Amino acid sequence: xxxxxxxxxxxxxxxxxxxxxxxxxxxxxxxxxxxxxxxxxxxxxxxxxxxxxxxxxxxxxxxxxxxxxxxxxxxxxxxxxxxxxxxxxxxxxxxxxxxxxxxxxxxxxxxxxxxxxxxxxxxxxxxxxxxxxxxxxxxxxxxxxxxxxxxxxxxxxxxxxxxxxxxxxxxxxxxxxxxxxxxxxxxxxxxxxxxxxxxxxxxxxxxxxxxxxxxxxxxxxxxxxxxxxxxxxxxxxxxxxxxxxxxxxxxxxxxxxxxxxxxxxxxxxxxxxxxxxxxxxxxxxxxxxxxxxxxxxxxxxxxxxxxxxxxxxxxxxxxxxxxxxxxxxxxxxxxxxxxxxxxxxxxxxxxxxxxxxxxxxxxxxxxxxxxxxxxxxxxxxxxxxxxxx
Numbered sequence: 001x002x003x004x005x006x007x008x009x010x011x012x013x014x015x016x017x018x019x020x021x022x023x024x025x026x027x028x029x030x031x032x033x034x035x036x037x038x039x040x041x042x043x044x045x046x047x048x049x050x051x052x053x054x055x056x057x058x059x060x061x062x063x064x065x066x067x068x069x070x071x072x073x074x075x076x077x078x079x080x081x082x083x084x085x086x087x088x089x090x091x092x093x094x095x096x097x098x099x100x101x102x103x104x105x106x107x108x109x110x111x112x113x114x115x116x117x118x119x120x121x122x123x124x125x126x127x128x129x130x131x132x133x134x135x136x137x138x139x140x141x142x143x144x145x146x147x148x149x150x151x152x153x154x155x156x157x158x159x160x161x162x163x164x165x166x167x168x169x170x171x172x173x174x175x176x177x178x179x180x181x182x183x184x185x186x187x188x189x190x191x192x193x194x195x196x197x198x199x200x201x202x203x204x205x206x207x208x209x210x211x212x213x214x215x216x217x218x219x220x221x222x223x224x225x226x227x228x229x230x231x232x233x234x235x236x237x238x239x240x241x242x243x244x245x246x247x248x249x250x251x252x253x254x255x256x257x258x259x260x261x262x263x264x265x266x267x268x269x270x271x272x273x274x275x276x277x278x279x280x281x282x283x284x285x286x287x288x289x290x291x292x293x294x295x296x297x298x299x300x301x302x303x304x305x306x307x308x309x310x311x312x313x314x315x316x317x318x319x320x321x322x323x324x325x326x327x328x329x330x331x332x333x334x335x336x337x338x339x340x341x342x343x344x345x346x347x348x349x350x351x352x353x354x355x356x357x358x359x360x361x362x363x364x365x366x367x368x369x370x371x372x373x374x375x376x377x378x379x380x381x382x383x384x385x386x387x388x389x
Contacts, residue, residue: 037077
């Protein structure tokens with residue numbers, strides 16, 4: 001019996017050692033793959049090396065000169081990225097867990113969770129924490145790298161106050177509109193016979209990108225000079241009532257609500273689905289008890305159902321509020337913020353890539369981060385409250 005146990009433990013040790021060696025070899029290849037991905041001509045060079053091995057020297061020379069099978073080189077680069085991303089992470093966790101399993105039990109139980117958490121924390125530090133810190137520091141630097149407060153002082157001038165005002169309007173109107181319409185749709189569709197079919201029509205716009213939705217609505221807002229046929233739906237109706245055509249998407253102040261309608265159209269479906277699931281989770285017995293006490297359907301909805309789904313309402317509101325504060329695609333696609341409809345994200349892009357004022361762009365990014373932070377904290381508190389229930 002002892003011999004069997006010894007042979008079993010030695011076999012387990014051998015398999016563990018083989019796994020460790022295989023993981024180390026795999027990580028070496030993953031490192032080489034990362035080196036290829038970093039190189040701007042990595043795919044071409046790898047494919048050229050393969051051609052050299054196959055004896056196709058002419059094809060290899062063409063690739064190294066920027067010619068030849070560039071499409072195949074890109075496919076090869078994509079395959080390497082997939083292997084490195086999926087295989088590399090798997091090998092990293094497998095190899096690290098194998099090393100940890102060889103430690104004493106007390107140390108192993110403490111170290112093992114960090115094996116899985118540490119890579120995520122490292123990536124978050126590299127791609128989130130570090131850029132955030134650099135952005136905040138950059139907001140206090142001028143174009144020469146010297147310390148200055150001019151970037152922040154400029155945010156108190158007229159144009160930037162208008163931008164902050166626009167963001168505040170977006171936050172209140174677009175968020176309230178999306179949440180209200182989503183809650184209304186969820187309440188109404190909860191009682192109809194073809195509930196699933198009705199929800200499809202409300203939810204489908206969410207599958208469209210912001211830019212795609214903007215293009216669709218630009219046809220709705222399309223404008224032609226007076227006397228010409230109006231192919232825009234809104235102007236066709238407006239002029240049929242005897243009015244002059246209006247450029248809804250570019251005329252202030254009509255452009256602000258016109259842009260907000262696009263986001264509300266998209267986000268209402270998201271709010272409806274979450275609220276519908278929450279409403280179906282409300283106990284039927286509670287509603288029947290309220291109805292026996294003489295409560296009307298409206299009273300049951302506002303005084304029974306809404307308080308019980310308060311957590312879902314907060315979650316949806318904060319999620320849409322964050323998306324609204326970061327709004328970029330709609331405004332950029334319609335006017336680029338040139339018609340008194342500029343917002344923080346669009347102006348940040350303009351300052352960085354058109355005016356090359358990185359410091360002011362960093363200040364705007366910091367303002368956006370500060371504005372989003374309280375909403376995120378509220379959302380996290382709501383999650384903790386729901387988990388504790």
